[in-house]
Structures are given as structure tokens and as C-alpha cells.
Amino acid sequence: MGTSDAxxxxxxxxxxxxxxxxxxxxxxxxxxxxxxxxxxxREDAEEALQDAFVRAYRSLARCDDPERFGAWLYGILVNxxxxxxxxxxxxxxxxxxxxAALETTPLPEAADQTEWDDVVRGALARLAPESREAFxxxxxxxxxxxxxxxxxxxxxxxxxxxxxxxxxxxxxxxxEAEHV
Amino acid sequence: xxxxxxxxxxxxxxxxxRPVSIDPGLDQRVMQEIAALPQSAGRPAAPARGVWRWLTGxxxxxxxxxxxLGIAAACAAAIVGVWRMRAxxxxxxxxxxxxxxxxxxxxxAAQVSLVGDFNDWDATRTPMHRASGDGLWSTVVSLQPGRxxxxxxxxxxxxxxxxxxxxxxDDDYGAPSSVVTVxxx
Numbered sequence: 284m285g286t287s288d289a290x291x292x293x294x295x296x297x298x299x300x301x302x303x304x305x306x307x308x309x310x311x312x313x314x315x316x317x318x319x320x321x322x323x324x325r326e327d328a329e330e331a332l333q334d335a336f337v338r339a340y341r342s343l344a345r346c347d348d349p350e351r352f353g354a355w356l357y358g359i360l361v362n363x364x365x366x367x368x369x370x371x372x373x374x375x376x377x378x379x380x381x382x383a384a385l386e387t388t389p390l391p392e393a394a395d396q397t398e399w400d401d402v403v404r405g406a407l408a409r410l411a412p413e414s415r416e417a418f419x420x421x422x423x424x425x426x427x428x429x430x431x432x433x434x435x436x437x438x439x440x441x442x443x444x445x446x447x448x449x450x451x452x453x454x455x456x457x458x459e460a461e462h463v
Numbered sequence: 464x465x466x467x468x469x470x471x472x473x474x475x476x477x478x479x480x481r482p483v484s485i486d487p488g489l490d491q492r493v494m495q496e497i498a499a500l501p502q503s504a505g506r507p508a509a510p511a512r513g514v515w516r517w518l519t520g521x522x523x524x525x526x527x528x529x530x531x532l533g534i535a536a537a538c539a540a541a542i543v544g545v546w547r548m549r550a551x552x553x554x555x556x557x558x559x560x561x562x563x564x565x566x567x568x569x570x571x572a573a574q575v576s577l578v579g580d581f582n583d584w585d586a587t588r589t590p591m592h593r594a595s596g597d598g599l600w601s602t603v604v605s606l607q608p609g610r611x612x613x614x615x616x617x618x619x620x621x622x623x624x625x626x627x628x629x630x631x632x633d634d635d636y637g638a639p640s641s642v643v644t645v646x647x648x
Contacts, residue, residue: 300497307490315485329489336493338583341500345588362584403478423479436578436586438620450472457471 292349295340307336310353313424314360320419321364322371323408331367335360357424358434361416368412406456410449417442418449560605561645565613567591567625570598572617577602579613579640586616608646614639 286305294302314335318328339346339356346355407415420431421442428439435442565577575591581604582588594601600615612631615623624630624639631642 316483337496422476
């Protein structure tokens, strides 16, 4: 059995910086999946992920429960994605929060896997950031609402509403894609 | 294409749950960035740990009366030097950190947290304290010069921008926030 997160955190706190590389390698892909889906492109996702890992290292003394290092790290990544997403939105207006503009955004036809990938990516991009965040954390990362509330600062009922809205919006977008 | 709308969403979920591979080179970039950070307080750098071990390790020392006298004189000089240095530091202004007080009048709140760029928007890190019986909440945060976005989180549910500060014009995320600029930017 491998070394636990808590043991690695303790080693880092004791000055063994190299142990942090093990934590990065262990959590890289799972957190990267969230960042990638949340931000919609690999460059921004890796930037947010790298930033989150460095911030977590700098704040490691504030990780109250090293056993839950992964959850604590998630919280930092969620915030970095918010900041990076807001910056990316200003830069490229990739994820527009304008219903009128969204209506005119073309969707690729879902005929094969590649196009289906595009459909999913396009559908996610059309969700409002807070809905996309709640949907991904609940359904893709499979976190409990109470945990998501801690990560995001939003209340449980607000989160349930966001997830519900995201599901409804995805259904509408997918129906639309089916008829293109 | 889809039997019903729920099936379609489930298919999206299955697609999104597929493992994603992030460039392993990211690990190296993270560790390089960490290596370039100034050493954290309370955790000595590796060479310093070696010196500490050397200083605190047991060894036999033999002193002549004359060298003992010399060491005593050096210790006295060091104590005087440290005393003078502390006095000069106490009178010097701290240019790096600024204590910044945030206040909010929210009589109906049971708890208020300050969240912002300076605490990674973590609602648990900076709880505000009720400063008076008429609903004044307050906290002081040490900030380096810079521009920070922040907001108040009321009872863990409601986000509130600071009514007494400029709104952050660059908030694209949907939650209201304010902006504060510290120092001479």
C-alpha cells in the first residue's frame, strides 16, 4: 500500500520538499480533469492546476486535516478555476453569459465520437460558470452537496438549483444538437 | 438519438468521467516554482537544518579559563547587539505588510466571513467578529501592496459586495465582489 496523503503532507511540513512531488503526481490527473472541463481548454487548465498546487504548498500549514488534503486542494483549485475562467472570459469571451448570443452559437452534429466530444465541450461551454461548476463537482467528480458547499461557499439548496438548471440546460442543448 | 433527455445527460456524464491525462511535465514546473519560493517561515532550508543539527549535536568541549572569559565577553556583546537591533526594528515602519480593517454592518447575521483573493475565497479562513451590539462586524487582515477582490459571506449562504467600496468591475463569475487596492499601486 502506498504512502497516505497525510504522511506525505507531514513529510513536506517537516522540510522534505520532494514529498510534495508525490502529492502532485497523485492528484494531477483527477484535478486536471475538473480544470479541463471547467475551463474548456488545456492551456488554461494546466495554468490553474499549477497555480493551485503552488498555492497549496505555500499554505500547507493551514491544511487542518492532512487526511483530507485532496478535498482541501480541490477547494483551492475551484477558486483558481474561477479566477482563470473569469480572466479567460474577458480575454476571449469563450464562455459567454449572454442568452441571446448563446442562441446563435452553432453546435457540431453528434454523428461520431469526435463530434460527440465537440458537442459535450460546446454544451458545457454554454452553461453559466456557476452551473457548470456545480454540475461537474456533483455528477463528474461525484462529491456530496455538503462538500461542494464547503468548497464553493454556496448553500446546499442553491447548489441543487444550479445542478438542476445545468441538467435542464444540457438536455435542451443536446435536443437542439440532435435536430441540427 | 436519445431515448429521453435524462439518458442524454447521463451520456454526457459518462463522457466527462473518462480519465484525463495531464502533461506529467506539470509536476516539474510545479516543483521548479516551489524551489524558487522564498523559504517558508518555520521550516528551515536543508543547509540550515544541517547547521542546526551541527549546532545542537552533542560534543565534548574543553575550555581554558582565558577562552571561557573570551566567550563570555562575546556573548555579552551579542546580547547588547541584539537588544539594539530589536530597538531599531521596533521603530522602523513595516513597508511590506499593511493591516487592513474590513467592516460591515449586518445586524441580522449570525456569522460573517471575509472571502477574497487574499485567502483563496476560503470562507473558513477569515471569520469576522461582531464588534458591537448594533450589528457591526469587523476583521483585520495583513495585506501586501496589491489589488484584491473580496466579498462578505453572510451565514455561509449569501454573498455580499462591500457597500462601502467600489465594485470589482472584472467579476465575471456571477457573485458580487468589491475591490481594494493596498499600498502605492
